Amino acid sequence: MEKSIAQLQKFTYSILKLEENEWNDFSSIWLPLSAKRKTLLTAAGETEKHLYFITEGVQRAFYLHNDKEATLVFTYPYSFSGVADSFLTQLPSRYYFETLTASTFLRTTYQQVHKLMNQHRNIAKLILKATSFALSGVLERQIELQCFSAEEKFRTLLKRSPHVLQLIPHKYLASYLGIDATTFSKLLGTIRL
Secondary structure: OOOHHHHHHHHHHHEEEEOHHHHHHHHHHOOOEEOOOOEEOOOOOOOOOEEEEEEEEOOEEEEEEEEEEEEEEEEEOEEEOOOOHHHOOOOEOOOOEOOOOOEEEEEEEHHHEEHHHHHHHHHHHHHHHHHHHHHHHHHHHHHHHHHOOHHHHHHHHHHOOOHHHOOHHHHHHHHOOOHHHHHHHHHHHHHOO
């Protein structure tokens, strides 16, 4: 757990450096958790009660409409994860959050984070800043989905995260890009960076 806490500190400080007492309080609220491959951590209709810090594995959040899945985001070490909007609003999630591979996390609860946000101004700033970065990423991705061709989406993914081709099943990557699996396979065979 010591190594995981050190990774949490490194990631947290890349967003905002906390004072020693703030870090001590923040680091004390996390507990280790392991989950097997294809474990559903949050289902649509449930309220996200946890914030995760990923130490191993790959997860995804997805939306289900009739029999069609839309992958919204992938998460992997070292980052925060969970269904962010449900966590922050404490309203039921519209999305599912599952592990794609065996995963290990540090996990804390909404109540603990909320309490520390009220106690420490910098922890509130940390959560606001992390949320702002996430929102910025969502807006950038929205532009990609609405304006980019399939090839441009594929190239953007490879430039941003080339390692995902080895980590994530291609059917989920195609869903994430909003293209069909056949188009994804063709692009995989023809596009080189």
